[in-house]
Amino acid sequence: MNKRLLLTMLIVVVVLVAIVVWKSTASSAAIQHTQSSSLSQDSSTQTSDGPMSNKSKDDIFQASLLQQLKTLQQHPGNITEFLSEFKASCPVSDCNAALAKALANYPDQKFAAVVANLLKRIPQYEQQMQSTVLSTALSPKQRFEAIWKLREQTLGQTEAMLGFGQERDYADYRFAYNDLVQNRNLNAEQRLKAFEQLQQQYPAASQQQSKLGLYQQALNLLEQGSRNPVETERLKQQLQQHYLTELQRQQLQQREQQEAQQQQQVNQYQQALKQLQQEMQPLKAQLSEAEWQQQYQSRLENLRLNMFP
Numbered sequence: 001m002n003k004r005l006l007l008t009m010l011i012v013v014v015v016l017v018a019i020v021v022w023k024s025t026a027s028s029a030a031i032q033h034t035q036s037s038s039l040s041q042d043s044s045t046q047t048s049d050g051p052m053s054n055k056s057k058d059d060i061f062q063a064s065l066l067q068q069l070k071t072l073q074q075h076p077g078n079i080t081e082f083l084s085e086f087k088a089s090c091p092v093s094d095c096n097a098a099l100a101k102a103l104a105n106y107p108d109q110k111f112a113a114v115v116a117n118l119l120k121r122i123p124q125y126e127q128q129m130q131s132t133v134l135s136t137a138l139s140p141k142q143r144f145e146a147i148w149k150l151r152e153q154t155l156g157q158t159e160a161m162l163g164f165g166q167e168r169d170y171a172d173y174r175f176a177y178n179d180l181v182q183n184r185n186l187n188a189e190q191r192l193k194a195f196e197q198l199q200q201q202y203p204a205a206s207q208q209q210s211k212l213g214l215y216q217q218a219l220n221l222l223e224q225g226s227r228n229p230v231e232t233e234r235l236k237q238q239l240q241q242h243y244l245t246e247l248q249r250q251q252l253q254q255r256e257q258q259e260a261q262q263q264q265q266v267n268q269y270q271q272a273l274k275q276l277q278q279e280m281q282p283l284k285a286q287l288s289e290a291e292w293q294q295q296y297q298s299r300l301e302n303l304r305l306n307m308f309p
Contacts, residue, residue, distance in 0.1 A: 061091055065102035073111050077165030118159040125154040141175045173205035188225040188235055195221055215243035269307045
């Protein structure tokens with residue numbers, strides 16, 4: 001009985017070992033097959049990566065160019081900025097060909113034709129600009145108008161606005177502002193109202209400037225158009241509330257206080273200097289020129305040390 005039991009147990013152990021060995025062999029074969037398939041797929045992928053990568057780069061750049069053209073159409077007037085961005089982002093060997101392709105594929109072909117004309121004519125415009133000499137007797141407005149006329153003649157009216165319209169808008173704003181400064185027929189409030197209208201007429205040019213810059217322009221108009229100190233101060237406070245933040249107002253007030261103190265010190269020095277000169281004048285008849293100059297310079301040095309320690 002014991003021999004049969006021992007024989008049965010031995011058979012069971014042999015069977016179990018055989019099962020384990022079989023599973024291990026099958027698992028190893030499956031892993032090897034999987035690894036082989038992965039390597040095959042990786043090799044296939046690597047083989048096709050080169051052309052696909054180049055194609056993707058071109059496609060990505062074309063999409064970028066179309067977006068740049070769209071931005072130029074939505075915000076025209078600065079061809080220099082467009083060309084700078086285009087050249088900085090170009091990853092291909094022939095950038096001009098890529099741009100020509102983008103223009104050919106741009107949805108608005110009428111706009112694309114204007115861009116193409118502008119780019120084609122810019123070299124000729126730059127050559128003419130280099131050979132153009134404007135008289136210094138012309139006013140800034142006259143010089144700008146002469147340059148703009150050259151642009152329209154060389155580039156075309158539509159192309160000139162597409163390429164340099166933002167410059168045109170800002171120049172018109174500045175010329176209109178200077179005319180307002182020189183207008184002596186308006187009082188302070190009328191000047192400030194006209195300045196508000198000017199900003200509404202040229203919103204793009206106004207937005208190019210900081211609020212502090214607009215405040216300084218408004219303050220310049222106020223100071224030239226008002227003769228009443230109380231009225232000037234009231235309007236000045238209104239301008240600060242309109243254009244400046246709380247922090248800017250505090251900084252401006254501190255600076256104005258410092259400037260007022262410095263001006264007061266300068267006024268006191270000038271008064272003291274005038275008094276010194278009056279006191280020294282009678283001594284000229286009593287002292288030699290050398291002695292008088294010595295006393296004057298000594299007292300002047302003491303005055304300066306006392307006023308500006």
